[in-house]
Amino acid sequence: MPNVTVRGPEAPRTIESLDPVFTVKNLSVFYGDYEAVRGVDMLIGNREITAMIGPSGCGKSTVLRCFNRMNDLIPGARPAGTIQYHGEDLYGDHVDPIEVRRRIGMVFQKPNPFPKSIYDNIAYGPKVNGVKGKMDDIVEEALTKAALWDEVKGKLKQNALSLSGGQQQRLCIARAIAVKPEVILMDEPCSALDPIATTKIEDLMQELAHDYTIVIVTHNMQQAARVSHRTAFFTAEVDDAGVRHGRLVEFDETSRIFTNPSDKRTEDYITGRFG
């Protein structure tokens, strides 16, 4: 049995009653003619944290970036199969990707605050989306939710780039929260941070999971084990034609993935025999 401590929360419901936010069916993603990811089926549960783990190049970030149609911005990128958001085809003809991104926020690998003041970073999203309400309150609420308010309340006019890396990342989370999304996608949000900053972000994620659905891509298996309710394990496989594709190997409750995986490849990966 793999020797990994799972301290993460128990998945509260069975997979059947997930009330899925996203339903992914037979999803493949192409970059031009190259099929980067092949045949992914998974569900993202409402107000759960879903982790996607796996070695580099297994397509986990590619799948994540389909959830808010961020891949639209990459020339030649094109999904096949379906992703439903509350039963609505995310790639349907009538769907406006800008509206999608307003409802499905994203936090990136490298903190990317705008070169503006802390205040303006938060206010940017609500402003461009025409949100009504008192901006000072919106900013305070978002920063409070991101556990950053106490550290920055005296210097809201300061340039956001003057913050530490961990603070910048929490600012980016606050920025995402400020537009009141339903889902927050996180693409390796702690990979550029030190362990203390990482702990703060992980605690924050637990807190946010009460209100938001979170999907996190991480290289760090312990992180997935600590924070997520469900885990999807991806790997890259070479097909008969000699082409590498990312594949979803196993998707289950995190506790089961880390203690009793049903696939040999998952077990090899989490026990460190591979990847």
Add this chain to the structure above:
Amino acid sequence: MAAPHNATVPGTPQSLARSRPRYGEQAIKAVLMVAALLSVATTIGIVVSLLEPTISFFGEISAVEFFTSTSWGPLFEPPHYGVLPLVSATLITTGIAIVVAVPLGLGAAIYLSEYAKPKVRKVFKPMLEVLAGIPTVVFGFFALTFVTPLLRSIMPFEIEIFNALCAGLVVGFMIIPIVASLSEDAMAAVPNGLREGSYALGASKMTTSLRVVLPAAFSGIVAAVILAISRGVGETMIVFIAGGGQPNFTLDVGKAMQTMAAFIAQAGSGDVPVGTTEYNTIFAVGSLLFVMTFAMNFVSVRLVRRFREVYE
């Protein structure tokens, strides 16, 4: 196994002193230093050569007259030495040029950097830069023989054959590539993460371009505009050909005006005897032009430093 020939044998210390002289290194260093010094020396040489005739000019003509009188005609009898008409003409034509070049140049830069597909950009940008390589005398004739007649037929107010409006417009078109190309460089250097951050918040392409990319590239864009202004202020052939040779002190852009650079070209190409006051006038105007562009470059360096964003 035998040790390799040049290996250090333990226990027999070798000297760390240079084993053979490296003359090539010294020679290269000297050549490179001469190259660097040459440009500095040229600048100093220009200042020195401007200085002597300028000083003797102000020995004969009072600075008060030079800077306050509104009448210019050093080559006529009786001569007038008020430089203001030349300065105002220079500022007016440059102003018109900037009004043309900044919106169009920035628009082109935003299109190329944010909207154009890589293929389009690959073709478009070099073409734009070709525009910068067209000799300004060609622009001058284009202005005089095409733009001026066009303006005279469409503008509601009176426009002379030689006029500041046409000169300014065409100078503006000449400096579009400077604004566009350098601004595009500055915008392309903005980290892609910032764009993604903006899109991920539900911002459109236009919002992202105008409110994230443009401010983040601000220092580079300011530098581009300042360089364009410098080129505009110093531009000679277009304003010489299209703007005419009459130093009018007026705001009427339909009238002929003479800029500082155009005066220098006109007087310098005439038969002014060396050492006379008329001759020294050229250098006095040249010095003023030099000081103006130098001051502007100085301010721009400060501005650029102040607004520069440092990304990791």
